[in-house]
Amino acid sequence: MGKTIAEINERIGKGQAVVVTAEEVIEIAADKGIKEAAREIDVVTTGTFGPMCSSGAYLNLGHSKPRIKFGGGSVYLNEVPAYTGFAAVDIFIGATALPDNDPQNKIHPGDFNYGGGHVIEELVAGKDVRLVAIAHGTDCYPRKKLETLLNIKDLNEAVLFNIRNAYQNYNVAVNLSDRTIYTYMGVLKPNLGNANYSTAGQLSPLFNDPWYKTIGIGTKIFLGGGVGYVAWQGTQHNPAVLRGDNGVPRRPAGALAVIGDLKQMKPQWLVGTSMFGYGCNITVGIGVPIPILSEEILRYTAVRDEDILAPIVDYAEAYPQRQPDILGEASYAQLKSGKIMVREKEVPTVSLSSYAKAAEIAQTLKEWIKRGEFLLTEPVAPLPGVEAGITFKSLEEHPI
Amino acid sequence: MTISRRVVLHFPRLLVDQPIVYHLVKDYNLEFNILKASVTPKEEGLLVLELSGEQSDYEQGMQYLTGIGVGIQLLSQNVIRNETRCTHCGACITICPTSAFTLELPSRRVNFQAEKCIACGLCIKPCPPRAMEVRF
Ligand code: SF4
Ligand code: SF4
Numbered sequence: 001m002g003k004t005i006a007e008i009n010e011r012i013g014k015g016q017a018v019v020v021t022a023e024e025v026i027e028i029a030a031d032k033g034i035k036e037a038a039r040e041i042d043v044v045t046t047g048t049f050g051p052m053c054s055s056g057a058y059l060n061l062g063h064s065k066p067r068i069k070f071g072g073g074s075v076y077l078n079e080v081p082a083y084t085g086f087a088a089v090d091i092f093i094g095a096t097a098l099p100d101n102d103p104q105n106k107i108h109p110g111d112f113n114y115g116g117g118h119v120i121e122e123l124v125a126g127k128d129v130r131l132v133a134i135a136h137g138t139d140c141y142p143r144k145k146l147e148t149l150l151n152i153k154d155l156n157e158a159v160l161f162n163i164r165n166a167y168q169n170y171n172v173a174v175n176l177s178d179r180t181i182y183t184y185m186g187v188l189k190p191n192l193g194n195a196n197y198s199t200a201g202q203l204s205p206l207f208n209d210p211w212y213k214t215i216g217i218g219t220k221i222f223l224g225g226g227v228g229y230v231a232w233q234g235t236q237h238n239p240a241v242l243r244g245d246n247g248v249p250r251r252p253a254g255a256l257a258v259i260g261d262l263k264q265m266k267p268q269w270l271v272g273t274s275m276f277g278y279g280c281n282i283t284v285g286i287g288v289p290i291p292i293l294s295e296e297i298l299r300y301t302a303v304r305d306e307d308i309l310a311p312i313v314d315y316a317e318a319y320p321q322r323q324p325d326i327l328g329e330a331s332y333a334q335l336k337s338g339k340i341m342v343r344e345k346e347v348p349t350v351s352l353s354s355y356a357k358a359a360e361i362a363q364t365l366k367e368w369i370k371r372g373e374f375l376l377t378e379p380v381a382p383l384p385g386v387e388a389g390i391t392f393k394s395l396e397e398h399p400i
Numbered sequence: 401m402t403i404s405r406r407v408v409l410h411f412p413r414l415l416v417d418q419p420i421v422y423h424l425v426k427d428y429n430l431e432f433n434i435l436k437a438s439v440t441p442k443e444e445g446l447l448v449l450e451l452s453g454e455q456s457d458y459e460q461g462m463q464y465l466t467g468i469g470v471g472i473q474l475l476s477q478n479v480i481r482n483e484t485r486c487t488h489c490g491a492c493i494t495i496c497p498t499s500a501f502t503l504e505l506p507s508r509r510v511n512f513q514a515e516k517c518i519a520c521g522l523c524i525k526p527c528p529p530r531a532m533e534v535r536f
Contacts, residue, residue, distance in 0.1 A: 049487065051528060111525060186491050187526040194494035271487060276525040283487055283529065338503065350490040352528065355508040357487055 115280025182277020
């Protein structure tokens with residue numbers, strides 16, 4: 001038995017495709033068996049909705065009269081600096097960028113109320129954003145200063161381009177010290193006061209395709225409420241980590257770089273986020289469809305929270321000092337139960353990514369496909385797998 | 401005039417076992433609704449009450465409490481949740497001292513029970529999309 005993406009697309013076009021979410025497939029596979037489930041199901045939809053720092057958008061602002069060259073100058077959107085190292089009117093706004101006058105962590109923990117992620121959210125929401133630019137002025141681009149309101153509908157291009165999203169597994173963060181710490185994994189109370197994790201577990205895209213057998217470069221996805229594509233492997237893509245018998249990584253492993261037209265996305269799925277004492281960020285909604293090409297692929301999508309393990313890491317000492325030690329592992333079923341045991345202590349757990357919203361994304365993508373509005377794409381190249389021999393590098397300092 | 405107020409009472413250790421609420425009812429004709437009761441690790445008592453009764457009775461009741469050494473914090477501010485900003489992540493659940501947030505199963509949406517909230521403000525900054533807002 002085997003299906004092709006072309007055959008599945010034909011069924012989607014006729015409104016006959018059988019589409020289920022990565023949650024629903026678990027029960028179906030348990031009831032009917034892998035073989036029968038693989039025969040019946042065409043597509044399994046996944047979803048995740050969590051803070052993803054390595055996100056941003058490039059914008060082409062159009063040419064003012066007289067012209068101004070933003071390239072090499074400075075541009076602020078609602079006081080948040082954008083990157084200008086491109087041609088005259090292309091800029092990039094990153095999710096973690098902060099206003100120059102933000103107090104940051106001068107009084108610790110800083111609030112980080114507004115940054116690049118919030119600018120992106122406001123643009124997507126159709127709100128006017130204030131642009132202030134200073135340029136050096138040239139014969140062909142004489143203008144040196146520009147202040148104006150910008151609206152996404154007036155831009156030539158507004159493209160979300162996130163270089164690392166949808167991480168395949170992530171640390172569970174705890175705090176062994178005797179003071180509260182403020183991290184990108186949230187507020188961690190002293191003496192193992194809480195444990196924070198951040199993935200959608202059994203619903204998360206790369207847990208359902210652990211060896212990247214269907215998700216590749218060119219895979220069409222749900223991105224920020226609109227349509228996007230996998231552009232490349234994410235930065236720090238690291239397939240060769242410790243894996244379980246089911247192939248699922250037990251450490252942070254693969255990741256996706258994704259791209260899509262910001263103009264058709266929705267603010268509900270791109271939410272500006274503030275990590276207390278850490279910085280600004282954006283919470284991104286991603287859903288990836290997995291074509292059931294074989295029984296093997298179906299078996300991967302039937303993965304359950306109890307079969308996925310994550311490492312527990314101390315963020316007071318081990319993480320900041322780049323020590324490899326972990327305090328143990330917990331399954332997502334344990335994490336989702338609300339408590340785990342760490343060093344013989346019962347520690348309450350919470351998530352930073354939203355399982356409820358991840359389920360909504362998987363459900364939305366399922367509806368799109370069932371209605372024939374969303375066809376699957378054939379990847380143009382695979383993501384690097386274990387055989388690519390990627391080694392994860394740290395920054396070792398060399399004297400100048 | 402009858403009034404209704406939400407108050408947080410902080411009991412020093414030696415008062416934890418005293419029938420204080422009983423006196424409020426019996427001696428000051430106040431009706432009460434316990435929103436939250438807990439004993440902190442330092443064995444101080446924390447009680448969040450909704451009290452209603454005649455304004456004069458309420459004021460005398462408060463005087464009685466202050467007199468015996470109970471700390472009173474009036475809940476004049478409200479903390480509300482902006483429902484469109486909440487992503488139902490859950491980061492607030494382990495932050496809130498009164499367990500005002502609970503995980504609804506199987507949807508895994510995060511419920512906010514406003515009646516348990518003592519407006520301490522602890523959840524405001526740890527909430528990543530800043531969905532919790534103070535209203536005066
Ligand atoms: S931390 Fe904020 S966004 Fe997350 S569940 Fe609580 S109120 Fe909602
Ligand atoms: S303000 Fe927030 S943390 Fe404080 S009691 Fe209310 S809900 Fe809980």
